[in-house]
Amino acid sequence: MQPTIVLVGAGIANASPQSLSAALEGCTTVVCRTLRHPGLSEAIAEIVEPGVPILSCDDLYDGATDFDELYPKIADRIVSLAKMTDDTRLAYVVPGSPAIGERSVQLLLKEPGITIEIGAGLGLIDYAALKLHWDPIDGLKIVDAIDLLDQLPTDSETLLVLQCFDPMIAREITAKVEERHGHVQMLHHLGQADEKVVDVVETSAELDLCDHLTSLFITNLTPLYGDLSSLIDVVHRLRVECPWDAEQTHRSLARHLLEEAHEVVQAIDDLELTDVVTATEEPTLVAHLEEELGDLLLQVLMHAEIASEVEDFDLASIARTLQTKLVRRHPHVFADVDVDSAEQVVANWETIKAEERRNSTRSQVPEALPAALRLQKSYRKLTGLGLTPEELIARIDASSTTDQSATNFALAALTALTQEIDLEETLRRAARLLEELIPG
Incomplete structure (x- = not known):
């Protein structure tokens, strides 16, 4: 026999007392991730059997410097309490759904020697779907607000952004969405008396209300590389309808590839090797570099189109091959290799390349x-x-x-x-x- 942890979603509002009571039945200890959500402590106290201790992890929130430190500590506490006896039945209660956006739960699911059960409760996803008249089966990506600060997804995914606890973070994300012509709705205090579901833009006053009970719902993002898709269509049409483009081969384009590469280098020289580049000249030189890079990109697209016509490879397979190579050659980024300098990165790169060449006949x-x-x-x-x-x-x-x-x-x-x-x-x-x- 081994200890059991019951994962309970207390819901974001008015969770069914019957479902919560059934989930907590027989539990010898109840641990809430936090008791600071509205009405949660009162609701749990009314349902838990007399004599069963109700604990929280709010003290860990107070002492942690960031979330990467916090969630492992929460998971460690839950596991330690659960393993106090072999027949422990511990309820771990989270404010929303234990299956959505709960990093501590994901850590618990990896813990050996413990039985995990799923309890009940209306979660944020369920409640948001009802409010938005939107079916999650149509597609959804759930992300943490912090993870979106660097870059939005490149495609047109529907996003539910959790942990929008800071107005500045929410505004920055909203601004990025506006650049991609997307639509943002703020979900604030769902299920509470002051609930708001409103359309917002970067300057909306409602974003000042953002706190730990605020999420953003993002739809209709323009794909980041939509223009590239249009360019691929143009190249395909040139191969079909233009006599000169139609007769080109990998060999006939080789000299053009070299010429375009040299012209890119020349554009870089013009921009960076000129002793004095005036403020009026620089935009022109930058635009020239952009143009030359486009000409070089055309060569890649032409070779990909030619190869795809005989099913050798295509642009997608080129991208996959490149991605695989970059991940493999950067173990200090995508694996557990530690480096202290750029020189070590180069040394690792050469070692990996040497390993790759063992099965290659190329010079x-x-x-x-x-x-x-x-x-x-x-x-x-x-x-x-x-x-x-x-x-x-x-x-x-x-x-x-x-x-x-x-x-x-x-x-x-x-x-x-x-x-x-x-x-x-x-x-x-x-x-x-x-x-x-x-x-x-």
């Missing part, structure tokens, strides 16, 4: 790279294998049978690499200086 250094960049990549790979810069220079000097002046230049280039000079960037800067001396 380690692409031959199509510009000479300086090709030299630099080869140098980095060899030093990454443990060869010192001095050993590399000595080997080149000893094995060279070519013209000595060419060898001397190569050795000078290698020496520059040992000083962590970016050869490609340095040579482009030198070329730029020479070009400025050309008359006319």
Whole structure:
């Protein structure tokens, strides 16, 4: 026999006494996540059998510095109380639904050696659906307000945003939704005497009321990359209706890809390598970089469209492959690897790439790279294998049978690499200086 935790949703308002009483029947201890929700302590006290202690975790709220610290402490307390005896039957009462937005419950569900039962109660989702005349089966993503501060979802999901306890947070989220032409409703104190369900914009005075009993309901978000979908449609139409685009192949587009990549680099040079960029010039240079990046993106879309026509791959599979690679090569972000510096990130990256290449027949250094960049990549790979810069220079000097002046230049280039000079960037800067001396 093992202890039992009964998860009870006390509801956000006027939960059925009969359902709560049935859920709490036989429990030897009742622990409420908080007793500070309106009417909760009174409702529980009326239902709990005489002599059964009613505890809360409000003291943990008072002592915690953030929610990441708080919820594990709540779960630990519940587990400790439940394991006091093998026949303990403990009721853990949350104000809304134990299945929605309750991180402490998710932690309890992972705890071994404890039986979990689900109690009763009308939760926030149920109540909100009735108030909004909206069926959750049509799709819903439930998120914490803090998690939306960085970025809204990229698609047009319907969102129920919990924990909108601060007016500034609610306004910031609402402003982001307005940028995406979405619709926001504020759900405030549902089920209470001062209940409000109102449409809001960033400047709405109602948002000043936001507290721990406030949520936002967000619909009709314009997909973040909707313009990209339209562009994909344009490229598809070009392949069908434009004679020039229709006859292109991966090979015929290769030189255009190189040209567009170089034009992007040129646009970056114009923006960042110019000694003085005036306030009036900078927007023009930024717009030029944006345009050149668009031309480069077109090359990717064209190659994806060509490949999709013969079912080799498509833009979606390119994105999936890239996402998988980025996650795999950033274990310090997506896994449990610790790094202290950018140098460690690069070292891990090269180690992972080396592992990937064991089953690959591709050349380690692409031959199509510009000479300086090709030299630099080869140098980095060899030093990454443990060869010192001095050993590399000595080997080149000893094995060279070519013209000595060419060898001397190569050795000078290698020496520059040992000083962590970016050869490609340095040579482009030198070329730029020479070009400025050309008359006319």
